[in-house]
Amino acid sequence: MWEWRNIYRGMLMGASDVVPGVSGGTIAVVLGIYDRLIDAINGFFSKEWRTHLKFLLPLGIGVVIAIGLMANLIEWLFEHYPGPTQFFFLGLIIGVLPYLTHKADVKHNFKAKHFLLLLIGAVLVASMAFFQTTESEPMQNLSFAGYILLFFSGWIASSAMILPGISGSFILLIIGVYTTVTSGISDFRIDIIAVVGAGIVCGIVVMSKIVKFFLENYTSGTFAVIIGLVIGSVFVIFPGVPEMGVMMLVSIIAFLGGLLAAWLLGRVEYK
Template sequence: MWEWRNIYRGMLMGASDVVPGVSGGTIAVVLGIYDRLIEAVNGFFSKEWKTHLKFLLPLGIGVVIAIGLMANLIEWLFEHYPGPTQFFFLGLIIGVLPYLVHKGDVKHKFKWNHYLLLLLGAGLVASMALFQTTESDVMQNLTMSDYLLLFFSGWIASSAMILPGISGSFILLIIGVYTTITSAISDFRIDIIAVVGVGILCGIVVMSKIVKFFLENYTSGTFAIIIGLVIGSVFVIFPGVPDSATLMVISVLAFIFGLLAAWLLGRVEYK
């Protein structure tokens, strides 16, 4: 049976992947489909590929729709209301932590080494806030080396996207190709979209196999790292304290709305 409900789930994931600092993997956790997503990507290359295709195709359609239609909206929000927008996603990210703690059964299964892994994961992502993210101009007159850069940028970014807490868009910012790729989407540059798209697919396939292996064989340790990655992303996306009372009120409301969105999505999906 085709899971057409995944179209809206994919739209939420795609919209989040446009935002530097927010991970589509985090949204997958909020929606309660992270484990299924990893299973479906791996199962697509098995005899049961038709079953997994019915899960993945609607999800992919939603992601493409969101990236194509919502990229401009997200860009507009960040241009005119950067602080409140980041506080909304901050609330969304923090809102997923109780589910992760419950899913990983932290209270009963975590030992000192798991907390160490959690701290390492948080430190890894939080340190990304120190990276230089000044964007270069849109790449013109692309050479073969430029296409290779775009391919491996897509590969690396998608590997990050599938991990909760690590933003693929932020990785693209660090590499310096974020503007080139978003402009290619807006201008419908088929060559760039195709090269980056193939890189993204390769990265998702490889990283999903790695995540599946560790979830099956080192469950508590994997959840410890994932929780750490999500906590670390809070430091990356935190925009700082608003500099006016009005902006403070708007930002707090946006943060609360983000928390509520995570809670509501969780209640709807887990039913």
């Protein structure tokens, strides 16, 4: 049976992937489909590919719709209301932590080594906040080397996208091609979309196999790293304490809205 409900899930994941600092993998965890997503990507290359296609295709449609239609909205929100927008996603990210700790059964399964892995994951992602992310204008006349850069940028970014806590968009910012990719999507540059898209597909396939291996063989350790990555992303996206007054009130409301959205999504999805 086709899982058309995944279209809206994909839209949420796609919208989050546009935001530097927010991971589509984190949203997949919020929606309770992260394990299934990893299994479906790996299972697509097996004899049961038709079953997994019914899960992945609607999800992919939702991601494409969100990136195509919501990229401009997200950019507008960040341009005019950056603080409240970041606080909303901050609430969304923090809202997923109770589910992760429950699923990993931290109280019973975590030992000292797992908390060390958690700390390493958190420090790894949090350190990205200190990277220089200033970009120049989008690349226009792309050379062969430019296309190679875009392909591997898509590869690396998508590897990050599938890990909760690591933002693919933020990776593109660090590499210096974020504006090139986003403007290419907005202007419907087929060459940029095709090259980056090919890199994204390759990255997702490879990283999903790695994640599946560790989830199956080192479950608690993998969850420890994932929880650490999510915690670390809080430091990346935190915009600082807003000024007193209306902006602080709006930011608090936006943060609570993010927490509420995570709770509602979890309540709907995990029933």
